[in-house]
Amino acid sequence: MNSTMNNLSNSPVINLENDQIILRANLYGGAIFDFHLKDIPINPVNFRTKDLDGPPFMGHFLCFDRWGPPTEAEKRYGFDHHGEVNTQQWELVSPVTLNQPGKVCIMKCSLPMGKLQLTRKIKLSDTEPLVVVTEEIKNLNTYGRMFNIVQHVSLAPPFLDKNTLFDNNTEKGFENKENGSPDQEEPVILWPKAEYNGKKINLRQFEDPWPRVSSFVYHKNEKHAWVTACNPMKNIMLGYIWEVKDYPWINFWRSMENNIPAAFGMEFGTTGLHEPFPVVAKKAKIFDRNIFDFIDADEVISKSYIAFLAKIPENYAGVGKIIISDKSLIIQEKNINSRNIKYSI
Numbered sequence: 001m002n003s004t005m006n007n008l009s010n011s012p013v014i015n016l017e018n019d020q021i022i023l024r025a026n027l028y029g030g031a032i033f034d035f036h037l038k039d040i041p042i043n044p045v046n047f048r049t050k051d052l053d054g055p056p057f058m059g060h061f062l063c064f065d066r067w068g069p070p071t072e073a074e075k076r077y078g079f080d081h082h083g084e085v086n087t088q089q090w091e092l093v094s095p096v097t098l099n100q101p102g103k104v105c106i107m108k109c110s111l112p113m114g115k116l117q118l119t120r121k122i123k124l125s126d127t128e129p130l131v132v133v134t135e136e137i138k139n140l141n142t143y144g145r146m147f148n149i150v151q152h153v154s155l156a157p158p159f160l161d162k163n164t165l166f167d168n169n170t171e172k173g174f175e176n177k178e179n180g181s182p183d184q185e186e187p188v189i190l191w192p193k194a195e196y197n198g199k200k201i202n203l204r205q206f207e208d209p210w211p212r213v214s215s216f217v218y219h220k221n222e223k224h225a226w227v228t229a230c231n232p233m234k235n236i237m238l239g240y241i242w243e244v245k246d247y248p249w250i251n252f253w254r255s256m257e258n259n260i261p262a263a264f265g266m267e268f269g270t271t272g273l274h275e276p277f278p279v280v281a282k283k284a285k286i287f288d289r290n291i292f293d294f295i296d297a298d299e300v301i302s303k304s305y306i307a308f309l310a311k312i313p314e315n316y317a318g319v320g321k322i323i324i325s326d327k328s329l330i331i332q333e334k335n336i337n338s339r340n341i342k343y344s345i
Helices: 003-010 072-076 277-283
Strands: 013-017 021-026 032-037 060-065 091-095 104-110 116-124 130-139 145-155 165-168 170-175 193-196 199-202 213-218 224-231 236-243 249-257 260-269 293-295 300-311 319-325 328-333 341-344
Touching (some): 013 104, 013 116, 021 130, 032 060, 060 116, 145 236, 224 260, 236 319, 236 328
Antiparallel strands (some): 091 104, 116 130, 130 300, 145 260, 213 249, 236 300, 249 260
């Protein structure tokens, strides 16, 4: 068994739960690898990489301090794809006890080469099937630097199949060609309809391997960005909502095997260009949106999101809109006003 597999299998696990949901996170790599309803034991974020010789990507993992590959020079010094965070042992700060269920925990990770520190607070609702995650990024360097952080939510079967519906409130996007070019944003794609090689593609469903990676930006005039994945035949919805200023981009990654969906990434973050830092720095903006963040020496930056689950009927049409109002999260069904889901936050 290789060292990555040993670290992953021997890592302590954080267990959080309330009356409706269970969330589990691994202290090696920091991934949230289980998030499910208690009365429907299907875990949407059960993805696990097959390449156990590389970083142990699984479930909802982080891309930090970058999204995408290192340069050749960085690679020689040991930088991995998506940064160092997924190969580090995180520290449990407080207050949950390992292997005992709780509702709140704080966990921390420092990047030994990138010299950034991330402190994550996970707080489950007392009564609702949702969780609030706040992450503080601190620069341990004596100089300012560029960085990126992407929440790589990774779905897999049995939740993921051709019945799964994907919805969001993005403005526009493009196919991320990952070819080293800073100019990849043409042609523009508007969710959910696209055309490729003369074939019409409905991005709401995973019926075609194209586009392997696509990146979309949220409207500047919207306060909240959101994304959902619904599988009506499994009666489950998984969703995320956050402020656009924290994460203006979302990136979708598709993996098919024998024409069957194998994995799907809903990756919301600070960038929409899957390239090394020199290419990202040269481009700087796409659609007049920044594609990296900057953190000064000793600066601390805070970013948050809400993740939620819901039970849905087999004829659920998908999500049309999500709003936060008067400490309530309201999920409106597409084209139907009579089946709103409302949670207290």
